[in-house]
Amino acid sequence: MRSLTPALPLFILALTATANGEDSTDDGLRLTLSAEELLEQRPFARNEVAEESLSLEEAVARALEGNRGLRAERLQTAIAGTFEVQERAVFDPALFADIDIYRDRETDESEGFTRDSFFSERRGQVGLQQSLPTGTDLTLSVRSSRANSSFQDQSEYTTRAGLSLTQALLRGGRIESNLVRLRQASLDVEASEYEVRGFVEQLITDVESRYWDLVLADEQIAIFEEALAVASQQLDETERRIRAGDRPETEAVSARAEMALRRQGLIDARSERALAQDALARLLQGDGDLWDTRLEARSEPDLQRYHLEPLDTYVALARDHRADLNETRLRVQRDELEVIRTRNGLLPRLDFFVTVGQSGYAETFGQTFRASQGDGYDLAAGLRFDMPIGNRAAEAQHTRARLTRLQIQETLANIEQLAIEDVRARWFDAARIREQIQAQKETVELQEELLRVEQTRFRVGAGTALAVSQAQRDLLESRLNLTETVVRFRQLSTELLNASGTLLLHRGIDAPGAERVEIRL
Structure with missing residues (x-):
């Protein structure tokens, strides 16, 4: 949750300047600025040479086309394919x-000549x-x-x-043992495809998460700018009442402190937006340069499009579609083949x-x-x-292959448990946040009503500026919490699909490795 505690040095400076009736320090630095001046200050503004508006779908498509990490990952499948060709060439004439x-x-010099x-x-x-494969x-x-x-x-x-x-x-007289290396190389190619699929799913998850971070930062900036404008109006009204003699001069302290807090929040929000944009730009840019381009997100987290299926559905999907599980199943098959090869080595x-x-x-x-x-x-x-006497080398290789097979089988069972835990944790978190959204909407409505009440009390002289500031602060915090919760639910929806291995299917992206791997020999 965002902390709204004021920074002590800024609060003391504002209080000192107000108590002394001054608007500036000795070096001429102004401490009390109008809302318009505060809004115009952009300490994290960059010299942007262009502006680009992106929908969520366009951001994902751009990442799939230009992301450097994905380009490197795709080469792994081609590299693995060369090993398969190499093993197939063993049987070439x-x-x-x-x-x-x-x-x-x-030269013979005998008999005198x-x-x-x-x-x-x-x-x-x-x-x-x-x-030939027949040996x-x-x-x-x-x-x-x-x-x-x-x-x-x-x-x-x-x-x-x-x-x-x-x-x-x-x-070397059995076809299955002579084809082990070739079949292992083929499994390595298939496993690399699942590696690429897992990388793509994580890339899309990161892109969507960074995209919604940018949306959240823009929403926070808008909320703080609006809150700063409201605080400025409250300060103006308080100062008018002080000049009219309806309020003591100390009433302005809380109003000025509230403006200082709003300015702090606005600075932080703009900083977070700069970081969110850079994080998204790194994922999107390929051969181009997006560091100095202002990215504008135009998609909104429409919660009506996304709903939670029962938990058991996601767990079952994860068992069938998670890329890491299917890749590990291929590793199990590879080690089974290694047992066959080393068993053949025990023969004379x-x-x-x-x-x-x-x-x-x-x-x-x-x-x-x-x-x-x-x-x-x-x-x-x-x-x-x-036949080597004792045949100890072959025995050691076969024992190692059998132990490795047991190890990878245990690893597969462990990865499956971790996958189920991952799905359940994200489902419970998403379900919790989904339930909180409605409650936080009601909280925002009640805080808005409470602020109107305190403002009315202040106008008729029954309330204080401090009470109005506190109500403004509570409303700001509730609005920020609601915005963060909505965006976080949207991010968790993507993470849950990623955890179940169905993110590409839901996004309509065709990639190898969509089917469950059945362990077979």
Whole structure:
């Protein structure tokens, strides 16, 4: 609640100047200004180069288009998508090639003479290899060589075409374990979409909250300006009565103090408006500059458009639609996949391999493709086995994966409880404030009537200026409380929709992550 206690130094200065019958201090600073002069003073005015009027919907749309934080958040989904492409590329075919040259020269000086001999070979290979999700590795290659030696008059060419297949039988032999990395990367992309959705919901909540702060600041300024004008009229009337001899001179003290209080409140209200505008401008501006633009809010907090559904409705919606809950459910699925991957690592490696090929020999490279072995071929097949003794590393990885899965499951349950608490707290707060609005409206009406009574009593000489000032102060406080309550209810309505995960649905904004995530494998 706003404190209306006067600042002691200002009150003492005003009292001293009045008691001495002076309107200024020794240095010429005036302490008693008219209401018109006080209203014209704007200590927090900025050199604004433009003015822009915004509705609430326009402010939200502008934030979604230009907010720098949202731009950065959107890039996270694209970054996560690159990891999915990277994992998918594991199963892409790859082209390989290599070439090498070998040369051997020997000198034999035995039996009384020297003899030189040499052997050289040039070899090249080109092929295609691919790994399949079934745990199968395929390699298709063509290898060619040319050999020269001192024992042959002509070069000898050899070409071999072959196919190799390796099939994992135990470790790496199941499709679900081989696709774990790809499925995890896909879940990361989906989780990033829920992160963006949660960021957008919070951004809209912040924009609407700052927008209503600006509306509240404008309303407060208007209330204080009106109250200052009323206090000025009361002071004028009091001074006329003092000059007429109907009132003692001390009656003017309370009236002047009341004007000082109104001026204090007006200064604070203008300062709060400057802060509220900067907070809203930061959320809205993208490549432009809104710091020196005066933003005017033209939407009003129409309470008839917003009503509270039953508490259970918001709780049920939160379980299905909250972005943080759905993102955590995706993390649970990711850790379940990690258990599958590490369980596969507990198995020994047992691979079956087979290699089949056919070679051709000739005196030229081109003839090697036509000069084959006929029905002849080369074939190799077998099994390879590999098992670390103890397999402690794989055991540790699998244990860690299982513990992490339990941890994320407990985290999910905790987040769900926190979400329900968040929804219930905001619902109770909104319901309380909604009930207070009508009561505060009645309070304002009664305070207005009380002020009229005190003013009437003062005019007929039965009341005092102090009683009128107190009534004015009570009316001002009740009007400020009503304005703050109305705006706060409007803000809580948005916060409640955000807490239930349905803010984007109510605002008609389409974004990924609107459906509940079901934990599945």
